Amino acid sequence: MSRYAAQKKQVVEACLTLADRGYLAGIGGNLALRLDDGHFAVTPSAADYYAMRADDICVLRLNTLEKVEGDLKPSVESGLHAAMLRYHRQHGASVHTHQPLASAVALIDHDIPLLPGDSLGEKVALIPYAPSGTGLLVLALARRLRPDLSAYLLRNHGVICAASSLDAAIGAVSRIETSAGRLLNALTGRQPEPHPALAALIQTALQPGPVA
Numbered sequence: 001m002s003r004y005a006a007q008k009k010q011v012v013e014a015c016l017t018l019a020d021r022g023y024l025a026g027i028g029g030n031l032a033l034r035l036d037d038g039h040f041a042v043t044p045s046a047a048d049y050y051a052m053r054a055d056d057i058c059v060l061r062l063n064t065l066e067k068v069e070g071d072l073k074p075s076v077e078s079g080l081h082a083a084m085l086r087y088h089r090q091h092g093a094s095v096h097t098h099q100p101l102a103s104a105v106a107l108i109d110h111d112i113p114l115l116p117g118d119s120l121g122e123k124v125a126l127i128p129y130a131p132s133g134t135g136l137l138v139l140a141l142a143r144r145l146r147p148d149l150s151a152y153l154l155r156n157h158g159v160i161c162a163a164s165s166l167d168a169a170i171g172a173v174s175r176i177e178t179s180a181g182r183l184l185n186a187l188t189g190r191q192p193e194p195h196p197a198l199a200a201l202i203q204t205a206l207q208p209g210p211v212a
Ligand SMILES: [Zn+2]
Pocket: 028, 029, 077, 096, 097, 098, 132, 157, 158
């Protein structure tokens, strides 16, 4: 039995929670959990979350992505998760979603402003497009990681965020989705923005400008 059995079970449970909430969009999205200084658990590639077992979760070395446990192929976004966990050393979990509203914002050139005081930072920062599952995408993210921002919006794709635990990451995913909805409502003029501080942030986000 794997010494990481309990953590693998946590990953499966987190996947089911996110899948039930519609944040993974079928077999999209993937999750990672730091196991110790040198290893992390990650979901397998193209996983059917409702059929996934704890033994299907892969264990990879954080520095080299070498697989040390698991019969299945690890997620093609393992490099993204490793970049997040290597950089944000205070965080234990990294979650990549194809959540609907944030993914809609990912189709347009805007960050997603977050409510003041959010532990993720002031915004979900937009990362320029690179094809999913490639080193180019890992590089595009790695070059833009900031200590004060734990969530990033992958252009034309989805979200990746890091948090202290899988539960905290699930909460973060929900807050990002709510914030994306707020931004889309503001963009389409369907709702007045109730929170003055957020209205100012959205106004800033709506200013056209170059995307770094
Ligand atoms: Zn994806």
